[in-house]
Amino acid sequence: MNDKEVKKEKEDLKTSIRNFLVTFVIAIIVVTFIFTGGPLLGINDFIKDLGKTKIKNEDGTISIPQEAQVAQNRDNPNSYVGRIMNQKIQLGRQDEFNIRLSSIMSSQQINPYQKYQYARMIFDNTINKIIGMKNAHKMNITISKNWLNKEVGKRYFSDSEGDINYEAMKKERGKVNKYAKEIQEDLLYDSFVQDYFKGLPVTQEEALENYKLENVKVTLKYINLSTQEVDEKLLAKFYDENKDSYKQYKLTRLVFKDKTEAEKALKEVTKDKAKFIEIGNKLKIEDKIVNIVYDSEYSFIDDFENADLKNAVRTTQNKEVAKTVVQTSVGPIVFYIEDVRYPELADDKLKQKLKSEYIARNFKAIEDENKKKADELYALAKKDGLEKAANKFNLKVETSGASSFLGYGMPNVNPDLTDDKNYIAKAFKSKKNDILEPFKHSNGYMIAMVSDKADVDLKSFEDMYDDLSKKYSNGKSMDIEGDYYTKERKKYEIVDNFSYVFKIQDFIQKQE
Structure with missing residues (x-):
């Protein structure tokens, strides 16, 4: 080459x-x-973020814990609560976010958990406002000079009666210009919100539908088939078949300072178990043990604190000393079994344990049996009525309180779940005395009848129509605005460090 x-x-x-x-x-x-x-x-933040841990959140935002404005980062002026489009939301500034936050945190009228919720809402609203401001600028919304001057006058140059002092404004043009610059952004955003979200029309039919959702009341009579209930005979049979699993023990423990002394003592008490307490008292005087612990109640094997202790108890006979020293949370122990018993079925502690373990082992069978029974009850109730159906199976009919469609008063139903919401809709579309199809809820099945349905008073609706129309228009606006920001937020990289700066555990502890 x-x-x-x-x-x-x-x-x-x-x-x-x-x-x-x-x-x-x-x-x-x-x-x-x-x-x-x-x-x-x-671009600067993009480069700065390289190499830092980014945690993806369920809502599409990310968190960067190293950038969170927490105590460890107090010397870092660039730490923040949130960030979007190169704008940071930070504590300690003189801005709308901090003013609103300070007002909430200093309030004596709301509890700590509510303060946490309000703080979260203020943070989300601040993010939304930044997005809204960007779109307002894109849309070329203009603020007239006349409107701007009036707003400056109202906020900063008005007397006790609210009248604007225009003479003072003329003398202090510097201040007026400064305030105008601050207020213009607020007016721009308010104008954007007003033009695109507020004052949406609501037809009379829409208003009546909303009014019915709030005011129509339905009362149910119902039979509940719970997966958490077990027949006494089945429990007794289950207990007899698994009795050894439900033995209860009462121990006496010698708690030692160190394992070496415990092992020496174990040899001594094993030779003469009848002197277990006597030897324990002697060791206590010699300051070789921390304490002698006597069980005041019987315990199941599962109640003991760790696997080593459970195994030691399981392999030790009644009135015997355990063959090994066992390490526990209070220190190494040597124990003696004072008594072993099989509790009576009437014992509440036993019954609760039996029930939970029986259900865990037989849940599918219990659920299948309940479904079969629910279908039979439904068919019988449609034919002969709910009361007769309940009597045939020796079941109780209960009555709910009157509840509205938007309320939480309907038994065994959670309006936040889709299937439950559909069931509520069926109940409200039904007529009085209609039998509803069996409803599967988290703890079993419910067969219900609409025992009463109180409709709305149309005269009251007409009298309140103007106020109701405004109320439902505002609700409609809030829904549309919420949907708008949900979509818009997906277009941007939003860093959300809120849960690192405001830890929910701290607020819950204050509430407790």
Whole structure:
């Protein structure tokens, strides 16, 4: 290869490297543009975030714990609660977020958990406002000078009666201009919200439908088939078949300071178990044990604190000393079994344990039996009525309180779940005395009858129509605004460090 060819190869290599670097830089710019919503917007944060742990949240946001504005980061002026489009939400500023947050945190009228919820709402609203402001600028919404001056006057130059002092405004143009700059952004956002979300029309039919959802009341009579209830005879049979699993023990423990002393004592008490307490008292005087612990109640094997202790108890006979020293949370112990018994079925502690373990082992069979019984009850109730159906199976008929469609008063139903919501809708569409199909809930089945249905008073609706129309229009606006921001938030990379800065456990502890 001659000198010209070598020189050409070197030039080609330099060009390739230069092209790669240019492509890489362009790629960073493009990625930043896509994920931050504008050319070069947030490029510094993008570069700073490289190498930092990013945690994906369920709502599509991310968290960067190293950037959270917590005590460990108090010397870092760039730490924050949240970030979007290169704008940071930080504690300690004189801005709307901090003013609203301070007002909530200092309030004596709400409990700590409510403060946490309000703080979260203020944070989310701040993120939404940043997005809204960006879109307001895109839409070329303008604020008239007249409106802006009036708003400055109202806020900063009005007397006790609310009248604007225009003479004072003329004298202090510097202040007026400063306040106008601050207020203009607020007015721009308010105008955006007003133009696109507020004042939505509500037809009379819509208003009546909403009014019915709030005010129609339904009362149910119902039979509940619970998977948490077990027949006494089945429990007794289950107990007889598994009796050894439900033995109860009462122990006396010698708690030692160290294992060496415990092992020495074990040899001594094993030789003469009748002197277990006597030897224990002697060791206590010699300051070799921490304490002698006498069980005041009987315990099941599962009640003992760790696997070693459970195994030691299981392999030790009644009135015997355990063969090994067992390490526990209070220290190494040597124990003696004072008594072993099979509790009576009437014992509440036993009955509860039997019931939970029987249900765990037989849940599918119990559920299948309940479904079969629910179908039989439904068919019988449709034919002869709910009371007769209940009597045939010796079951109790209960009565619910009157509940509205939007309320939480219906038994065994959670309005936040889709299937439950569908059942509520069926109940409200039904007529008085209709029998509803069996409803499967978290603990079994319910067969219900609509025993009463109180409809709305149309005269009252007509009298309140104007106020109701405004109320439902506002509700409609809030729903549309909420949907709008849910979609818009997906277009941006939002860093949400809220749960690191405001730990819910701290608020719950304060409430307790």
